[in-house]
Amino acid sequence: MTGRLVALLALLATTHAFIDDALDVIKLGKEIGEEVLMSWDVIGKPFNATGGVELPLVRRRERQVLARLAGVSRAIERLELALDKSDAVAMLMAQSGGRGARLELRLTDLADLLARVDGAEKQMRKYVQLQGQLERSTLEQFAAWCVSPDRGALPGLLERAHALLVPPHQHLLGRSLLQLVLDDLQEVHPDLCELQLSPHQLIHDMYNTVSLTEIKGYAMMQFSWMLLRIYGKGNFTQEASLTRQRYSERSTQTAAAARAALAMASRDLHRCDPPAHVEGQTYAEVTRLLQGYIENEVDMNPDGTCKENCAFYTLAENHGCFRDLYCQRQQKCEGRILECQYIDSDMWVCPAGRNSNRRYEWIEYENGRTLGHAGTCMRGSTKVDSWWRWLFWHCSYCMCLCEESGPQSHRYFSLREATSDSKNNKVVTGVRLVKLGRVFHLQVSQGSLGERGHVTPDGWVSVQAFDPEDMGVKDTVDYHTLTYEKRAIDLDQLDSPEGHILTGVRFRMHGPHLHFEIRSTPFNYTTGRLSADKSQWISNDNTDGAEIPRSKLHLYRPDIPTRTHTPLPVDSKHDQYIEFVNTDLEADAAQSTVPFIDIQPVQPLKGAAMLSGAGVIHRGARGSGGFIAVSLRTYDYTRHIKAEAPPKDFEDVETADFAPMVN
Template identity: 75%
Template sequence: MSARRVHCALALLVLAVAAHAVIDDALDVIRLGKEIGEEVLNSWDVIGRPFNVSGGVELPLIRRREREVLARLAQVTRTIERLELRIEKLGSVAMFLAKAGGRGARLELRLHELADLLSRVAAANRQMREYVRLQQELERATLEDFAEWCVSHDSGALPGLLERVHSLISPPHKHLLGRGILQLALDDLQEDHPDLCDLQLSPHQLIYDMYNTISLTEIKGYAMMQFSWMLLRIYGKGNFTQEASLTRQRYGERSARTATAAKAALAMARRDVYRCDPPVHKEGETYAEVTRLLQGYIENEVDMNTEGTCRDNCAYYTLAERHDCFKDQFCSRQETCNGRIINCQYIDSDMNVCQASGRNNKRRYEWIEYENGRRFGQSYSCSRLPDKVDSWWRWLFWHCSYCMCLCDESGPKSDRYFSLWDSTSDVKNNKVVTGIRLVKHGRVFHLQISEGTLGERGAVKAGSWVPIQKFDPNDQGFREGTDYHTLTYERRAIDLDELDSPVGHVLTGVRFRMIGAHLHFEIRSTPFNYTTGRLSPEKGIWISNDNTEGAEKPRSQLTLHRPDIPTRSPMPLSVDSKHDQFIEFTNTDFEADAAQSTVPFIDIQSVQPLKGGGLSSGAGLIHRGAPGSGGFIAVKLFTYDYSRHVKAEVPPSAYEEPTSEFTPIIN
């Protein structure tokens, strides 16, 4: 990624962090705008008609009305504060902006300008809250001066700030200023961003959170302006009915255009969330391995037939097993393959073999060096004395060759099991899936979910990870094909699918299932009421892509070409799989690794949008890889599509008085 794109991503993440601080409390800005509008309407009813200060109205009456309006304003600010309980996260915004500073890219400049405008409106809102808190000790002139700034025509006053924010979202002259900032942000986010992987955000979430941040700023500005008109009316500066109406009208226009721009961007934004490569690969923390499924193994042909002869060649032994150990040669010094021996090939007669040390080592060999110069594995110092392995002639006619084969051995060192049990959220208690990961317990891989409680309008209260149901395949009562799947040479395919729920449904479960010889991924989808947040557990369904090799348009295979251990990759491994594919677990390349590892590895990093506070509608199984790498099998989530819920509601206008009753103020 170029330096400019990194800085643009950071600037976008600034707004995302700000938005998360706002949306974490999960109160919807559309509902908030409606509540504020109703409160403004009620507040206009409280103050009634304007006072004629020159007519001798008593000051206590003015102060009483002032207190009533400020009390209403306090209610409004408390409502807004419900969306800002974690606004202190904005402290990290300055840090991100400092890193992204000094660049001239159009998007980045606009993001900086937007962040500046939002912070200035937020500062004014904090000042207003402070005035409300100290109203008993403030002079009328202080409140009057602040109210006049809130409705001033000066470009640096509140109305001007709001108009400048809006011009960034919906440029008034697109042929001169280009597209709005949401569309520019979308274009920048359509490519992979490691920063989004780290923060666990989908582009859709980021655009939606930017929209919420901007909408909340509009609500703050609208509330401040309306209550400023009320205060100025109380102070006898005029009627301001028409001005209040124009303020409401302009707020409605801006909100509608912002919603339109947001819907257009959201409709095109990707909703997938997955993990990228960590800074450092750590087995057991970021990845796990299927072990000894197919592993490079040296065997002499004399030991692979019952007669103990050398009449054939290595290629003859496509499927064999070890029958004996002729004269206790190399076979007696190495770990025996007690399973099937597959696809043997002749490389050279003689070799030096560095066997792996350690009783629990997954590898058999560290490297192999043939007399003809070929090397298998990374050749470096050997922790033990290398073995000299030489083929031999028997009775002058037959050459007893050492073959390089693959061993398929299901033993205590082979972790090749996948749980077939459902992993579902507690739908009866209104809980949904908020995270997903692959975990390895013992020798079994499991799908694990985190769950959270679904609330109104897509709000999710973060919960915890649901404990997996642990078991050992060797224990009594557990059955192959029902409780677990065992990978073998013939049954080692895993389907790569990206599954999403129908409209009006959310993700409530995942599982593996067998379809023929393929390990298959499925999701459970449950309908819900967006307004109330209530699930309908009895209507939940399992969704899958049951495409097979015998279908009219069968799945395509993602083939690994001479794959090396993925943690050795010099470049980041990006998603290279597509929906409706499959991949087979296989051995690493002979020359790169002596075929000692099983790839792909399993990415066990958690995928958990907004740390368990995000709503998801789908999930998938993907492969991250590159040419020459075995890559990783990984999970992904699809965040909920909020675009259909984005709309602008114009505040109620019942407080408006007939225009004929308005009398302009004459100074």
């Protein structure tokens, strides 16, 4: 064996190690291209053999080529397993109901073509495993199919799949399938939360799936040319070169189409309404912040008089229980009484259950007005009547709002940071809101960042629970207390600068608003290494009093959001804010605080995806209180999508020890 051949084999061994570590289709395609080129160098230049007798070297070279093909197949299979976790084409097919016929037909065609190439590649793997038991004619026939010009053979399948993504004559054949998918995702079906993939991720994964199919096809075709050459069917140097050129052209065009689609695809991701709302599992509530409360005006002033009317009591408190009337039969408001109004003198009141956060189930006035959903009353309804005092003072029962602290008041938000262990190269892979005791916390999941965007999930980072009354815990430092004056939360979608990745989230106070921030850390995409010491906190510090003010998202007569029978879409925008308020009087007797808090985790690909941003959003609709929820922004892969062309030349190499049989 010549010195050059020894060097080539050593280089091939090194290349196999690199292929074993390939984490994405771009790197894998480049390295398989190099593997193919060096394999051509190893098999050498054919020349005529005499006697028509199959030489042992033919079998040896066949085994060498198939061994290298087996190494390539293993690398493809490993990456394929990773991509199967988010098979974009399969997901789109599963969600195809209601889509346009044009898109559905093209997705079906693409799925069929990819499946046929995949089936051929699996058959090739089987042949490689059983090579010692197969007749040469079996391998020869398969190799011939892999390079045949017939439309149904492998090259034809690859060309037809490519034409769906990059139509050769767009003015005749229409737009790219990637563009049709993008239009569908962002216009017809804007919510991908049930898939836990952003449109950007779905387009990127679709590109990966098609690119991996191209790599499979390229490897099968090149190694087929090698086998045919070993079997003495010809030289095939020019054919192999044309295969490489066409693979390079298709890869370049597909990458350009993918970049164009990715640049326009949304990277935002959130959760939709679950099949069933379950308190403590899918949502939680802020309680006893603002709640409907019945109080007679005689008990709202220290003099015990009825000189004023209900509207006078915009800010008051309970001063007693006059003559042990209805006040004796309900839990009094231990805090501030706000925004009282007169509705009618007499009413029937249905008290809530003893373990409920509500005070009343419903209230029905004698004038016919009903607050809440009147019906049966488990604890029995109570007649409540206003009265006259000294003939000219009317002691009216007022409908007010109660704001009170205490064990039943869950209105605290943690201001502590929720971060990944960036010093050990871990990044945020998911975010959720959790309620521990009476306090709402931000919680993150983390994963180890590797080369070229590879993330290994590592689970949820534990949250240290605390109570506002714990020793050493301070308001405005460790937590924020929602009050009538400070009950706004900012709604923003934040993103990291280019070259940065998400490593933390937190709430802080910005004036009277609860404000959301993200921690962003620079990293090297190729190596996957974080620069933890250069992390920075990013926020949108605009206020409602600025020159271009932050706008308020108003809730119109909000009811309890779990009563809504239709999905609640995202109705907030970046640079808005919303206030926690009581539910509507008519709808719910003002007994609940809305919005509710969505505590479903947002974690794309089960913690195996890169994120660059996060936010706080509101999902709701007219007549519903909706949900405050977290959202994520997935990493922008656009600038990393580029075709790596295989090496250009297949040079014949003289090898003294190889003489394939010629039939």
